[in-house]
Amino acid sequence: MALLLTTGHLLYAAGVCTLWGLCVGARALWRTERRLVLAVVAAGSQVLAWWFRLAAWDVGTTEAYTLPAAGVALALGWYAVRTRPERSSWLAYGPGLAAGLFPSLAAVLVGADEPARRLLLGAGAVAVVLAGSVLRLQAPVVVGGVTVVGVALHELVRVWDLLPRWVFLAAGGFVLIGLAMTYERRRRDMVRLRDTVGRMT
Template identity: 60%
Template sequence: AVTASLAAGLPLRTAAFAALAVAAVTLHTAPLLRVVRGPGGVGAGRAGAWALEAAAQAVALLALLLTGGSLRDAAAVCELWGVAVAVRVPRRGESPAGRRVLAAVAAGSELVGGWLLLAAGGVVVLEAYTLPAAALALGAGLLALRRRPGLTSWLALGPGLGAAFLPSLVSVLVSGEPQPWRRLALGAAALAVVLGGAARRWQAPVVLGAATLVPLALHELARGWDLLPRWIFLGLGGLLLIGLAATYERRRRDLVRLRDAVARLG
């Protein structure tokens, strides 16, 4: 396919789509081998099917490389391949494990294609890249929690929440720009996650949401340090210390109860 395209005088990035077409045909032809009895029996047919599927994925990667750094062409290859793989997911006869792998490949291809399109359009907003990935991870985690009740929230929701909160939090803490809307949105989202996790008794959202809120609150205090008279902070700090000293035992019991409550979350 690549040689024929080049012989016809077409550019290399156009040959990428010809190679992608071959990969798509191979991907959808491979399942037919599973019902064919090879020289070694049925297992030989299944092995051949897996080999063809692996070859199809490799050719799709080759097609991506053939785009030659053109972001829009590379995005088109990823999006088309994601569609081609997604069509295989509901196919009758696919095993549950096979469906999960195909769904992951399709989602990953669509995600990378979206990133490439954003980069080609000059989009520099951080959340435009991180939130789609976080949404995919959280969707997969919620689905896994429904199908596997014994799964912990850390395995199911931790990666998605980390992808959603960590890049934005680092940007707020490290960047010297004010970013008021990002700070407001991040704080509101973290608070909503803490409340939602507490309502569903999920440990990961409570801990990760609180781990986002605490440094964000400290950052806001640091920003307000130069805007308010110093005596206000000293007075508030003194009142806080007096209150903690007067109710030390009760606060210590509250911390123990809080730790136990978080430990009981799933």
């Protein structure tokens, strides 16, 4: 009802969501079996309040909307794994990682030329893959790896228009020769990689 009364006034709507999130968050501090549910509602209210503020300020940067939501989702996933360690990394961290990386990847693939975004996204995705490898978590490795491959393919397409075509033909020929000479070892490496990722949680 309070949100309906703020129709057309985004800053007032942000204030309502902020107050609601604080109230629900305070309730989540009490001993209750629904603590995780209340924490999700409180965090979602704060994220919604932040989005209302950004819309009121005419902020159009994708990451300003996605990164706070991703951070909240990852924090809740960490808390969920802490309370129940048997949870899969896909349930705990998959939504947050997807929310943080995939919208930026889409902006890179279809948006204007933004070198800083491409560089930061690639570096962030590599960091996610490394963290997932160290912690033996499947979701960060896969989601970060997909993002790294997407950024790399995008950069390859950009380079394609800048270099003579014979350079790519020569490079492709050398790559094929190298793969043919080390086929058995590459096949064993791929099987080992698949088994390693499959054993992650």
